Amino acid sequence: MNTDSKKISRRNFLRLSGMTGASLTIGFYLPALAKDLPALLTPEEAVAQGIELTAWVTIDKSGKVTIYSHRAEMGQGAYQTIPQIVAEELEVDLNKIAVEFAQGSQTKYGSQITGGSSTVRGGFKSMLRAGATAREMLIAAAAAGWNVQTAECYAENGTVIHRSTGRKAGYGDLVEAASRLPLPKEVKLKERKDYKLIGKPLPRLDNPAKINGSAVFGIDKTLPGLLYAVVERSPRFHGKIKTLDDKKARAVKGVKDIIRVEMPVFAATRHGVAVIADNFWTAQKARKLLSIEWDDSGIELMGTEQLFARMHSDLAKPGLTQKAQGDAGRILGNAEKKLEAVYETPYESHSAMEPLNCTAHYTDDRIEVWGPIQGPDWIQQDLATKYKLPMEKVIVNMTFLGGGFGRKAFTDYTYEAVAISKAIKAPVQVIWTREDDMTQGPFRPGAVYGCQASLIGDRVNALQIKLAAQNMDHQWAPVPDKLDYNRSTTEGLLEPYFAGIPHYRFADIPTESPIPVMWWRSVYSSTNSFAFESFWDEMALAAGKDPVEFRKSHISPDHERYYALLDRIVTMSGWSKRGKNEGWGIAFAECFGSIVGEVVKVSKKGENGISIDKVYAAVDCGWYVNPDIIRAQVEGSIVMALGAATIHATNFMEGKAVETNFHQYRMPRIQDIPPVEVEIMDNEEKPGGVGEPSLPPFAPALCNAIFDLTGKRIRKLPFNINNV
Known part of the structure; x- marks a missing residue:
């Protein structure tokens, strides 16, 4: 296709040079208010239109296929089902696919919230189309190189094959030519009776990493200069700090700072005291030495019997x-x-086996977080709004989640980690203990x-x-x-x-x-x-x-x-x-x-x-x-x-x-x-x-x-x- 040179800035030229030729990338343009299926684009088309590409399927010259999972993996199987859907139409070996978590971006991926059982039901058509489109472009590239009709060729196991002669070309050998082709306007999807992967009980791709310990969960994240924090929060949702004595806590070797934290939760504010140290155990040891008197004035001090008596009377x-x-x-x-x-x-209580945690690094013009995050697009929007930064300056990275059940779709624990990082001017990992997780709610x-x-x-x-x-x-x-x-x-x-x-x-x-x-x-x-x-x-x-x-x-x-x-x-x-x-x-x-x-x-x-x-x-x-x-x-x-x-x-x-x-x-x-x-x-x-x-x-x-x-x-x- 022809690219309008007036739209290509130096930055876009570099982006385009890096994305074409070396790989075949199929992505989406998904306007925030789009009601129809998102438009498929090549990198060249995206750059020409000034659009940042959503890369869901990439094939490089070695034939390696990378699929980006836009939803969180918290045990429910998104890490498996998304590649299984794409690989079906792409005609590749599922076990040879690399899966990477996408960063939070609603403008790229639409809703990324892993909740409401929405991963497959919300995106299966787009994923099927992405795989089928890449397959058809590779077939077209092979047919052009052999000077035959595309109808004479088919794809199988990462290879394009010419029916009559048996000539073969691996996907890696075709990506450069395929990347320069226009996207087909329509692709025919398989009927269910023809599926080779979908509907089959295939082993999960995340099993090996979780078995051998290489899977990265939120608490596994490390950064140069990373500090660790725990927070003593009000035991009642609306409680405020009346007095604080932190002398004994500050005397613990390895404690870097102790600060007050205010965390927005719904329309209220949750108050707490953060202990920052060079490791979690030191922070937790010092936390136990804090002396805090809480102001609970104006709070209904209700018990279970009172709560249910009120509901019954209601x-x-x-x-x-x-x-x-x-x-x-x-x-x-x-x-x-x-x-x-x-x-x-x-x-x-949600009581996911992995308690809440988040790693955050706040700098003057950028926020980056890593963690077990159920709604990366929600987190990006929340942090961008509260810290008054452009969305592209807020980077939200997903890790594996050890269970979520809705709790890790909330925005309180990520905001708290960013607030502490901003205050101490350093990257920090905030870890909630089991007691924090179970008593704080929601x-x-x-x-x-x-x-x-x-x-x-x-x-x-x-x-x-x-x-x-x-x-x-x-x-x-x-x-x-x-x-x-x-x-x-x-x-x-x-x-x-x-x-x-x-x-x-x-x-x-x-x-x-x-x-x-x-x-x-x-x-x-x-x-x-x-x-x-x-x-x-x-x-x-x-x-x-x-x-x-x-x-x-x-x-x-x-x-x-x-x-x-x-x-x-x-x-x-x-x-x-x-x-x-x-x-x-x-x-x-x-x-x-x-x-x-x-x-x-x-x-x-x-x-x-x-x-x-x-x-x-x-x-x-x-x-x-x-x-x-x-x-x-x-x-x-x-x-x-x-x-x-x-x-x-x-x-x-x-x-x-x-x-x-x-x-x-x-x-x-x-x-x-x-x-x-x-x-x-x-x-x-x-x-x-x-x-x-x-x-x-x-x-x-x-x-x-x-x-x-x-x-x-x-x-x-x-x-x-x-x-x-």
Whole structure:
């Protein structure tokens, strides 16, 4: 193509010279407000248009393929699925691909947030097109060199082959010629039946590095002159420093400085004292010698009982309607056959195995951070705004994450590290201890649900569910709009139910509390589904119907996808062959573009205990990439749900978190984990999420199974499974 010389500055000329010829690079131009698929560009086209190229696929002269992962890898498999998608259309050996984390840049990559199960569902088409475009350009380069038609050539295993003569050319030999070709306007993508990589249970590319220890997590980052910091923060979210005596701490050998830190969190400020030293252990030793008196004036010093008493009393309020049809209130008020139940779910800590940490280096005209960051584009924007720097002057580097669950998408811990670096004029790594991570929050909000239903015969005529809980969105403004309803009040409920119930109302009452809360794996679905699916079981019992058939009767037959899932979970679990002395429970959830059904089978253990014999999960996530990763995510979700249902919760006393470490907030151990069988539906639906949708159905399925076995209805979590 011809490049407009007027647009080529010296800098752009150097960029262009370095990117063409030596490699074939296919990138994207993604305007921030683009609604369509991003445009594919070569480096030459990008420079001509004054655009910074998003490099997702690069092939050099040696034939080495590098793919840039624009999403975080926190165990959910982005590091594997993105290359597996691109390699399918690029026709290369997946094991010969180098994967690098992309830096934070929303203008390049669009949303980079790893949350909402959005990595594959948000970018699969662009990734497929990138691989296919590079392949077609390499084929075109080979065909031109051989003076044959492109239709006579095909690509396989990093090589272009001429069909009739068997002539071959490796990708490395073709990149220089291919890099000078115009991008094809359209490329034909494979049909699913022709996939060689997608849909296959291929070993993860990050396994070797994580096994041999070479994988770089946030805490592994080192820099010349790096210092280390720990922060003693207010034990209550809004507390301020009243007095500080740091003489003993400063006397510890290796301590470099002790400073006060103010950290924006939502619309408030979290106060703390940072101890900076030449290593973490020295900083932590000195921290324990600080003497701080905190000013907690004006803070509601609430405990767990007070919090939940407030939520229960809030249920008496009308609430803010999110979704309604008909006149549920009037129907319920006049109902002859009416059911009522109240469900309660606890506050929870994220408790990722890798506590928060961030390495930051602030200079006069630039900020650079490294760490386990779930939303690199959010961090870049947040730091650029708060420090009044151009976006390109804020460099956000991702490392591997040892779990995130939403917590590492927040912006507080990265800002804090930059603030300390700025104050001490040196690079610093701020490490949160397990106690910091577990007591500071933000937490999954506790919730109370008031459920009412009326039945006519064996069908639901009216349904009302009110949620009393903190609204996460209300924290972002100093004076929030209290009439702004919770848009996640129906999250988790199967969509066809809305058409199957004549009268319904879903509402929330935003409970007032000083406890900081935020998204936790599957967000409100994790609490909503316990109420929704437990109450469906209660309604089925009142209607005298099998729980599966009762659900089916409220779903129109034209929803074939839902019927197929219900039939699959029934068949795989042997639901129709349930024994008399066994407890069986079933539950479903729809969130993040996927539908999941789970069956839990239980039996009695000892005098009052319950044993979970097996968990069955059927997952409809539409178009998918790697079934092994899906099964791992489902199993992990069930383990996390088991902990939240039967083992741990975050409690508060006088406004402070009680649980400080795993001796109090116990994780499920291997002996606690039941066998889990997972089946994945095959269909042509759009890809949905995998990392979150399998968590919500477990708790209601378990409690429904316990009722089936014992006749005892569990409406409050967590409960002691050894004393039911």
